Amino acid sequence: MTDKISTKESMGTQYVINYLNEERRITVSPEETILEASLKADIRHPHVCGSNARCSSCRVVVERGIENCSERSEEAGRVATKLGFGPELRLACQTTVKGDIAIRKPKMDATDIEIASLTIAESGENKIGEEKQLTIAFVDIEGYTAFTESVQAYDLVHVLNRYYYVMGKVIRKYNGQIIDYYGDGLLAVFGFKDPEQMAHDGVAAGKAMMKEVESFNDYLHGFLKHKFKIRVGIHTGKVIVGNIGFKGMRKLAVIGDAVNFASRIDHANKELNTRFLVSAATYEKVGGDFSFVKEHEVEVKGKKGVHKLYELKEM
Numbered sequence: 475m476t477d478k479i480s481t482k483e484s485m486g487t488q489y490v491i492n493y494l495n496e497e498r499r500i501t502v503s504p505e506e507t508i509l510e511a512s513l514k515a516d517i518r519h520p521h522v523c524g525s526n527a528r529c530s531s532c533r534v535v536v537e538r539g540i541e542n543c544s545e546r547s548e549e550a551g552r553v554a555t556k557l558g559f560g561p562e563l564r565l566a567c568q569t570t571v572k573g574d575i576a577i578r579k580p581k582m583d584a585t586d587i588e589i590a591s592l593t594i595a596e597s598g599e600n601k602i603g604e605e606k607q608l609t610i611a612f613v614d615i616e617g618y619t620a621f622t623e624s625v626q627a628y629d630l631v632h633v634l635n636r637y638y639y640v641m642g643k644v645i646r647k648y649n650g651q652i653i654d655y656y657g658d659g660l661l662a663v664f665g666f667k668d669p670e671q672m673a674h675d676g677v678a679a680g681k682a683m684m685k686e687v688e689s690f691n692d693y694l695h696g697f698l699k700h701k702f703k704i705r706v707g708i709h710t711g712k713v714i715v716g717n718i719g720f721k722g723m724r725k726l727a728v729i730g731d732a733v734n735f736a737s738r739i740d741h742a743n744k745e746l747n748t749r750f751l752v753s754a755a756t757y758e759k760v761g762g763d764f765s766f767v768k769e770h771e772v773e774v775k776g777k778k779g780v781h782k783l784y785e786l787k788e789m
């Protein structure tokens with residue numbers, strides 16, 4: 475079946491938009507955007523940013539007639555680059571047509587829309603460049619490799635984006651900042667906003683993430699019959715903070731022995747069969763504020779001597 479003919483009526487040239495997953499066919503004039511035509515036809519079509527190319531909630535997949543769609547505007551091109559859109563994904567609020575098309579609205583919930591909006595809004599600019607005392611937290615997902623091998627690539631990226639979004643909200647709540655993602659984990663730092671509270675914020679955020687992952691698991695189990703277990707390693711020490719990278723790919727980085735040590739502490743969870751360890755430097759700052767169940771003495775790879783690590787009480 476064709477999407478049927480362009481018509482010339484008294485109202486002017488009209489084309490057909492076939493909504494494949496709505497079983498609706500509507501008309502659109504060359505002056506109208508796809509979104510305007512949808513709303514006029516009472517089709518529920520999200521447009522969170524008010525047609526300003528800032529949210530991507532109006533996106534559609536053009537299944538047929540991509541050659542009839544207008545070129546991407548500069549703003550739409552920016553969004554497409556940020557979100558990695560293929561040529562068939564278009565912002566309905568920015569696209570007009572000069573012939574018939576068939577489209578599909580991808581399934582997106584409010585969380586997906588918020589993730590996309592935050593991605594678009596990220597400036598990537600941060601001008602700090604100095605030596606600083608910070609609390610550094612590594613958080614990794616147990617059994618990550620086996621999980622990645624058991625799911626489809628698209629589902630994996632979708633789930634990880636959602637997981638990092640949820641964790642990112644917790645970290646932000648406790649004045650922290652995510653610095654990096656490593657497939658199975660993330661690196662966050664605390665102390666930029668409230669240096670006095672950095673260790674407390676870091677440990678509190680770790681505890682909150684442990685709790686939050688339980689709610690996340692309701693979603694993950696419903697979606698892929700899987701549950702995440704996370705491990706946390708925290709240290710407080712001096713690091714060098716700065717923007718690193720080539721033009722267009724510069725990002726904030728933290729460098730130094732303290733960062734490596736925090737990573738080793740997280741790895742020590744595996745050997746000790748624990749889930750949450752902090753260094754003596756962090757423990758000394760927060761000891762009275764949280765319940766610790768055990769003191770471990772371990773040799774840490776890459777660092778001489780025996781080091782005391784403190785195990786936080788299970789939530």
Ligand code: FES
Pocket residue numbers: 520521522523524525526527528529530531532533565566567568
């Ligand atoms: S409505 Fe926000 S990008 Fe189209």
